[in-house]
Amino acid sequence: MFFGRITQLFTAASVTSLDVGTSAPDSISFGSSGRKNGLRHSASLQDLSSYHGFDPDEEAILAPQNITWGPNGSSFSKDKGGVPNGTNPSRSGRKWIRAVMILMCLVLFALLVYIVSMYVYTNWSRGASRYYVVFDCGSTGTRAYVYQASINYRKDSSLPIVMKSLTEGISRKTSGRAYDRMETEPGFDKLVNNRSGLKTAIKPLIQWAEKQIPKHAHRTTSLFVFATAGVRRLRATDSSWLLGNVWSILAKSPFTCRREWVKIISGTEEAYFGWTALNYQTSMLGAVPKKATFGALDLGGSSLQVTFENEERTHNETNLNLRIGSVNHHLSAYSLAGYGLNDAFERSVVNLLKRQPDVNKSDLIGGKLEMKHPCLNSGYKGQYICSQCAPSVRRRKKGKTGVPIKLVGAPNWGECSALAKIAVNSSEWSNTERGADCDLQPCALPDGYPRPHGQFYAVSGFFVVYRFFNLSAEASLDDVLEKGREFCEKAWQVARTSVSPQPFIEQYCFRAPYIVSLLREGLYITDKQIVIGSGSITWTLGVAILEAGKALSSSTLGLKSYETLSMKINPIALISGLLVSLLLLLCALSRVSNCMPRFFRKSYLPLFRHSSASLNIPSPFKFQRWSPMSPGVKTPLSPTVRSSPHRPCSFGSSIQLMESSSLYSSSSSVMHSYSSDSLGEMQVDGSSSFWSSPRRSQMRLQSRRSQSREDLSSSLAESHMLKM
Numbered sequence: 001m002f003f004g005r006i007t008q009l010f011t012a013a014s015v016t017s018l019d020v021g022t023s024a025p026d027s028i029s030f031g032s033s034g035r036k037n038g039l040r041h042s043a044s045l046q047d048l049s050s051y052h053g054f055d056p057d058e059e060a061i062l063a064p065q066n067i068t069w070g071p072n073g074s075s076f077s078k079d080k081g082g083v084p085n086g087t088n089p090s091r092s093g094r095k096w097i098r099a100v101m102i103l104m105c106l107v108l109f110a111l112l113v114y115i116v117s118m119y120v121y122t123n124w125s126r127g128a129s130r131y132y133v134v135f136d137c138g139s140t141g142t143r144a145y146v147y148q149a150s151i152n153y154r155k156d157s158s159l160p161i162v163m164k165s166l167t168e169g170i171s172r173k174t175s176g177r178a179y180d181r182m183e184t185e186p187g188f189d190k191l192v193n194n195r196s197g198l199k200t201a202i203k204p205l206i207q208w209a210e211k212q213i214p215k216h217a218h219r220t221t222s223l224f225v226f227a228t229a230g231v232r233r234l235r236a237t238d239s240s241w242l243l244g245n246v247w248s249i250l251a252k253s254p255f256t257c258r259r260e261w262v263k264i265i266s267g268t269e270e271a272y273f274g275w276t277a278l279n280y281q282t283s284m285l286g287a288v289p290k291k292a293t294f295g296a297l298d299l300g301g302s303s304l305q306v307t308f309e310n311e312e313r314t315h316n317e318t319n320l321n322l323r324i325g326s327v328n329h330h331l332s333a334y335s336l337a338g339y340g341l342n343d344a345f346e347r348s349v350v351n352l353l354k355r356q357p358d359v360n361k362s363d364l365i366g367g368k369l370e371m372k373h374p375c376l377n378s379g380y381k382g383q384y385i386c387s388q389c390a391p392s393v394r395r396r397k398k399g400k401t402g403v404p405i406k407l408v409g410a411p412n413w414g415e416c417s418a419l420a421k422i423a424v425n426s427s428e429w430s431n432t433e434r435g436a437d438c439d440l441q442p443c444a445l446p447d448g449y450p451r452p453h454g455q456f457y458a459v460s461g462f463f464v465v466y467r468f469f470n471l472s473a474e475a476s477l478d479d480v481l482e483k484g485r486e487f488c489e490k491a492w493q494v495a496r497t498s499v500s501p502q503p504f505i506e507q508y509c510f511r512a513p514y515i516v517s518l519l520r521e522g523l524y525i526t527d528k529q530i531v532i533g534s535g536s537i538t539w540t541l542g543v544a545i546l547e548a549g550k551a552l553s554s555s556t557l558g559l560k561s562y563e564t565l566s567m568k569i570n571p572i573a574l575i576s577g578l579l580v581s582l583l584l585l586l587c588a589l590s591r592v593s594n595c596m597p598r599f600f601r602k603s604y605l606p607l608f609r610h611s612s613a614s615l616n617i618p619s620p621f622k623f624q625r626w627s628p629m630s631p632g633v634k635t636p637l638s639p640t641v642r643s644s645p646h647r648p649c650s651f652g653s654s655i656q657l658m659e660s661s662s663l664y665s666s667s668s669s670v671m672h673s674y675s676s677d678s679l680g681e682m683q684v685d686g687s688s689s690f691w692s693s694p695r696r697s698q699m700r701l702q703s704r705r706s707q708s709r710e711d712l713s714s715s716l717a718e719s720h721m722l723k724m
């Protein structure tokens, strides 16, 4: 409708009615007053010469309701009808319309370019992968993970990406390693002021990651180096030294890394990265329709991360919103420092030391102290570096700061279980908490922290303990206790050889009761609420997923446009529709502003001939204006009859209004009527073909000025007959 109206107006602007009254039996007269004999009333041709663009007044003349067939022949009259003589409001109207048209063309063009570029980008990026390298700088080691991100085409997920972990060349769980991961030991927190140790820890990981990624993609691969609890608990001077040196070593890597990507992540960040990774791998993340997600329990060597969906917004410090794909998740996420497996054992040592009577500090510092431990196998003797035994002592041994204590195995399952429960009770060892009774409340949680609820995956350290005792994921916590007790009762030499060589074998008699007490008394999580996750679920996957999501959505909305283009609108149809609209608009605009290049002007191209029907159909569409030679030149219009009865005409006869140069005297008001013959000659005359310059053809028109009216009316009548 809108375009029809616009085109109607433009066509009206381009059509100038001439009074070519004829005595033909039927006539067409244009005039709001409906006067039939338009000859004397038509405006002189000169008046029409200013017609270059659209004249809104033309609408009144050319609109169908103003066209009537009269008894005394057809006539065209330029009757402005109701428009005061001497005013020319059409010019400002034309300018306004032209401006609107140009604006619409520009908007359409911009939209077309955007949609096409989005479509190309989306299709291009569909094949393009992005790689991510994430370093997990943990308290017991530094690991490298390589991920390949690509667009997710599955419709049952609103998650825009598919993430694949590349683990080529990693030794499969040899020598008791619980994880399939590229790892160097010890962790960064044991390498403070040890630059060569840092290089030894980092370079093998970089070299391995380079082999996982095609060389051409190295520069576009993002490298993130995130440190967790081990470094988090260091003094600021030590952690700053570590991060600064790690950054300088990484500067030589082929990957893209920014200074802000080498950092210590908070416990909360580690928590929701782990939750994201878990729910991605269990296909809960971005599921459509939304599915209940799993809580994550990530037990490290130094800290424990707890994350779960929680609609209660009770505790601001631990609440966060995470939007993945089109799904919003309200999470409670927190990290309990000191609850990792290694730190928990340390707490057991600290607690035992406190119970030692008359400990001589010099003996302590001199490493002469010997202490029995109820969770160590009989026959075990070993030196333990205790960081928390004398915090003031800064002696470094094997990379660890603390005092050496000689531990001696004195296994006692009951005492060991009680010691594990003490390690779980934060009020027993942290200065901030008041005495808490683990039988009355979750004694691992600080005051006000939301209690974990729902179903949980227990990963990392939980997985390591289950694997150590050869327990399946379905085993209960009581099974863990049973296995632990059996292990504790073995003599050290037997116990040690009963498992493949691996770190911290001596601590598993403690770890068994510890993880059970941590879940049951520390967090009040029952057996039915947990599933033991595999060792491949690591928070580094969450980093890659969230970074890839950021990259996709930020780079020119590729993701959104991907959704729009592929899921809701057929991009080809959209682009075609825009293209057609733009072309239509450009055509209309060229009519209005005569900006069509000279070569394409209708007055010289016999392409715009109309069938004789144009005489009969009272539609302004059919009257084509021959565009003027150039704006500003007075170009009176002369009607031409396209064909004559004796000449077969492939287009049928037609009336075309031809522009001619202003050769008429301004006083001339005689209307032109042309016989088809002469016009036919004119139009087919080789020297004066449509292709000749307008001036010459106008000259010929000029000489046929007195074309007989009969000719015209006969051809009019004829074409009318044809139509019948």
Ligand SMILES: Nc1nc2c(ncn2[C@@H]2O[C@H](COP(=O)(O)OP(=O)(O)OP(=O)(O)O)[C@@H](O)[C@H]2O)c(=O)[nH]1
Residues within 6 Å of the ligand: 137, 138, 139, 140, 141, 176, 177, 178, 179, 187, 228, 229, 230, 299, 300, 301, 302, 303, 340, 341, 342, 460, 461, 464, 468, 502, 503, 504
């Ligand atoms: N037996 C065995 N234990 C392992 C292995 N890898 C890690 N562990 C133990 O599992 C515990 C948890 O390991 P991680 O989750 O890697 O701990 P982390 O990331 O270094 O510690 P955080 O910095 O607190 O996250 C550590 O205390 C290790 O003692 C393994 O391959 N075999």
Ligand SMILES: [Ca+2]
Residues within 6 Å of the ligand: 138, 139, 228, 299, 300, 301, 460
């Ligand atoms: Ca960890």
